[in-house]
Amino acid sequence: METFYDVLRRQGITRRSFVKFCSLTATSLGLGSAFAPRIAHALETKPRTPVLWLHGLECTCCSESFIRSAHPLAKDVVLSMLSLDYDDTLMAAAGHQAHAILEEITAKHKGEYILAVEGNPPLAEDGMFCISGGKPFIDKLKWVAKDAKAVIAWGSCASWGCVQAAKPNPTQATPIHKVITDKPIVKVPGCPPIAEVMTAVVTYMLTFDRIPELDRQGRPKMFYGQRIHDKCYRRPHFDAGQFVEAWDDEGARKGYCLYKVGCKGPTSYSPCSTMRWNEGVSFPIASGHGCIGCSEDGFWDKGSFYDRVTQINAFGVEGNADRIGGAVAAVTGTAIAAHAGLTALKRARLDHGTGFDRNGEETGQRRDPQGGRRPAETAAVDQNTGRGA
């Protein structure tokens, strides 16, 4: 297997430059000069990690994003940094030749390769979808995942389910972590994820030989630790109370905050507002449209992209929190009014109810429709519990 050193030499980097790079790396990491030879040794001897990239039920937008990576360039990642041995949409081989590579890597590098999954397995109809080489995707996924070191779930499809898992999810598309439960999974959600995030996650895993630190939902903290809202350049307008009210108003022209027109930046975790897209050119909010929250779980089923208070579709109810809550409050209010009316009516008929006249004298005319059974009279107050004895 080719080592990193081999690749560097092949690309015309001299031995002298290589040693200088190792010294600088040791220094910049604060490790001291003694570590320079060890870094050099690691780069000279460590084989490049094989990566197998599978495609399930997906639209290939993750691949489209990945190949546009600028820092590092996708070509450098694919040709130098990692050993992308199998990716049926990118590789030159096809058919039996391609499949042979899959067989070879899974057999020769048991427990050493990284599995990257784009898309997800549909489980309906016994999983008989996305069939290549005579096998449905679910079988292929389980087979390759069995001996993988770690799994990367590319995009919202593999991480959450995305559009193909949106209600009513006819093919029963299921995210990776619900199918593969015995391997560490790194979720890189987004529809698609930012190119540089994808290459950086792969680079990190190859360089440090471990998965990046993950948050509670399994996403790398370094990219998904903050919301788009937290680093949005329109955030000062949010705090000031300056909002776009309609798409063609003065606020829209001035670049005010898109919160009121349903921007999902405050609820979406992705580095779009810091890293941006297409070599840092722009991102949706910078183009004047709110974030649609494509990196979030079930974003297709979370109501309109243009509502701040989104629809609730559960228990056969359709309406947002205010329509549902408002209806409950209105019914309660009506019930209270009716109850108050009945109470007043009953009191008027019952001689003020308490059986006292205005001066507090017993009237002796207390109406007691219950005859001898008068629980009120038997109720003494227990000083300890405060409850009627």
Add this chain to the structure above:
Amino acid sequence: MLQYNELSADPNAQTLKSIYVYEAPVRLWHWVQAVAMVVLVATGFLISYPPPSVGGEASDSFLFGYIRFAHFTAGYVLAIVTVLRIYWAFVGNDYAKQLFVVPLWSRQYWREMWHEIRWYSFAADKPLKYGGHNPLAQFFMCFVLMVTTFFMIATGFALYGEGTGEGSWANVAFGWVIPLLGDSQAVHTWHHLGTWVVITFTMIHLYAAIREDITSRQSIMSTMVSGYRTFKD
């Protein structure tokens, strides 16, 4: 703890019995929570539906920031008084425990609950007398007010923790709520629904308190001011 006012000019006043129910910390908690809830509901709706856009430079205004600040501050106040209230359930009198422990296992409790339901459905002629909460009220206080309060504190601080970020206390303590309920937007929706539970509870609470004060055999409204429950017969 019967109290007789022997110097009363009005002989009828002597028949009034009273017991000390709500200790000062409980009353303080009640009113602080009430004010916090009003601020939270008002600012909460403003956060969902911000006021009309402000003109001028962004640096000249901090309107939405102040609205959110008020919401967060009131949220902190609510959480702190709730914690203190739980502490008081341990060290306070027996009435102070009623919000947290409902004797669901007691036949007596359910019998009295049934009477209370009949009283509210006009089937019973008179309510029973209680020092603290009646069984129905106690049920609502514990399972609607306190549960909703805890829910709103948990979801509220989970959302607050999103802003304060990874590693902040709110994120560490309540961040788990977000994956539990789905995602951030789902937590917003649940938090918003919780607001309506609070509003509906408050409507019923106010109505029942006023109605009981008039029709029942004991004081209700003044008890939360003075702490003393007086009985009319």
